[in-house]
Amino acid sequence: MCLRGEPRISPSESYPPANVPNIHWVAAQFGPASYTSLALQDKDEIHTITLPPDLKAAVPKRQAEFLAGRFCAATALLKAGKDPKIGRQGRLPLWPQGVVGSISHTNGYAIAAVSTQYRALGIDIEHIMTNAQAHETQTYIMSPKELRQKPAHMDDESFSTLIFSAKEALFKATHSTKTTFADFLDSEVLEVATQTLSLSFEGDIYECHWDRLHKLIRTLVCVSPTPVQQI
Numbered sequence: 001m002c003l004r005g006e007p008r009i010s011p012s013e014s015y016p017p018a019n020v021p022n023i024h025w026v027a028a029q030f031g032p033a034s035y036t037s038l039a040l041q042d043k044d045e046i047h048t049i050t051l052p053p054d055l056k057a058a059v060p061k062r063q064a065e066f067l068a069g070r071f072c073a074a075t076a077l078l079k080a081g082k083d084p085k086i087g088r089q090g091r092l093p094l095w096p097q098g099v100v101g102s103i104s105h106t107n108g109y110a111i112a113a114v115s116t117q118y119r120a121l122g123i124d125i126e127h128i129m130t131n132a133q134a135h136e137t138q139t140y141i142m143s144p145k146e147l148r149q150k151p152a153h154m155d156d157e158s159f160s161t162l163i164f165s166a167k168e169a170l171f172k173a174t175h176s177t178k179t180t181f182a183d184f185l186d187s188e189v190l191e192v193a194t195q196t197l198s199l200s201f202e203g204d205i206y207e208c209h210w211d212r213l214h215k216l217i218r219t220l221v222c223v224s225p226t227p228v229q230q231i
Helices: 061-080 132-141 156-174
Strands: 002-004 009-012 026-029 038-042 045-050 087-089 092-094 100-106 108-116 120-127 188-193 196-201 206-212 216-223
Touching: 002 009, 026 061, 038 061, 038 196, 045 061, 045 132, 061 100, 061 108, 087 120, 100 156, 108 120, 132 196, 156 196, 156 206
Parallel strands: 100 120
Antiparallel strands: 002 038, 009 026, 026 108, 038 045, 087 092, 100 108, 120 216, 188 196, 196 206, 206 216
């Protein structure tokens, strides 16, 4: 597989947090877009990724985010042996039948993950917050009880970013089967460990896998066919 056209997106094969199995994960770095489509070549076939009509007048940064995210997603689908075409409903991607997936991006980085082994996936990637951002967001993304889950070795900036990212990934993984989040406090972090944390939402417990790469936090929530129920 290779990218044809203007080389503003640099794809890289990647791995999910904690090397979770049965996930096809692709990452890429990208710059501002000055084009409205990309051509992804797979052997002798070329797959074109285009901007939807509502984004053709968007700012270059938004166009680049969309194209990079869809490029990662299409590449992940090809790695899974699936049709790389992705539909769209509103701002949400529509995946091929039998596939679940998720896309995320932040300031020049994009990631996508797909799988045929889970009921749903949610992923997120975030730059580590500044100290001011961390303290400003703590009050609306976590309760005082959740704040006490912060490991002694973790700074406030990384912890706030992790909780924000984990809840974003959880929302993406559950939006089609659960009540829409009213706010971040609708879910609760129960425990934080190295590379995993557990969250409670609407009576079910979910495991979030996470890691830190340089100044980035990556999170992944996989929904199995039978989520763990809270006792």
